[in-house]
Amino acid sequence: MHHSPYDMATRLKFLRISLGMHQAELAEKADLSQRQISLYESGKSSPRANTIQRLAFVLGKSKDWLLYGDDESDFEIAKTLEHGKDSAPRSIPLATWAEASAKFIGPRDSYVYGPSWISHNAFALFVHGLSMAPDYPPGSIIVVDPDISPQSGDDVVAFPDLSLDEPMFGRLSLESHGRMALVPLNAQYPATIAEKSGRVIGVVVMQIYYRLNQRQNNEEQ
Incomplete structure (x- = not known):
């Protein structure tokens, strides 16, 4: 059995990114939620055996590779991690939803921080409303990248x-x-069919979840 210095969470994230796949895309293909993928990649939750098998199939690897890795992937992961050591975290301005359509959101008082590749x-943006719950609860923060080409x-x-x-x-x-629709994750909300003039502002690349924000939000509802 191969003994990798990296855990399954690191291998899963490394492989997904190397394939140019967003969390949402992997989640859809593996019949999971994006939040589950996020938890697996952060090491906060471990997938069951049948879920590991599904993830491996979607990513074109074996179940054993996800569990144990191999020398080649260990080397590639090491190179990737070494390359990113000196990359400073990105300061990301916290905007309002009304400001989100601006081509440039300038300096402000509130920021969150994300990886340098953003x-x-x-x-x-702060998430409000329940249309994307439970994956995106009210009070959580999403990071939106307008430089990524959106895909279905x-x-x-x-x-x-x-x-x-x-x-x-x-x-x-x-x-x-060619029509575009926005589909909520909460089945209680209807999908919105876009007009011809509709446009995507940016793709959600990261979620930040503050438990205190969520607790306060629950108390207010």
Whole structure:
């Protein structure tokens, strides 16, 4: 049995990123939630055996590779981690939903911090409402990167109708005839079909979850 210095969480994240796959895309293909993928990659939760098998199949690897790795992947992970050692965390401005449509969100008082690979044009938003619960509970923060090209299955912030004052948050569905829809994760909310003028502002690349915020939000509801 191969003894890797890296855990399964590190291998899962490394492989997903190396394949150019977003968490939302992997979650959809493996019939999981994006929050589950996030928990697995952070090491806060461990997938069951049948879930490991599904993840391995979607990612084109064996179950044993996810569990134990191999020399080649250990070397590639080591190179990636070494390359990122000197990369400073990115300061990401915390914007309001009304400001989210701006092409540039300038300096402000409130910031969150993310990995250096997030673009300089990224911004953060507080989640409000229950349409994307339970994956994105009210009070959590999403980081939106406008420099990533959206794909069907991505979680995005978008204007389905340019007459709206604020953009909407949903899972992007691109239909074969070119129409765009925003699909909520909460089945109690309907999907929104975009007008021809609808546009995606950016792709959600990161979620920050503050337990205290969530507790306060629950008390207020």
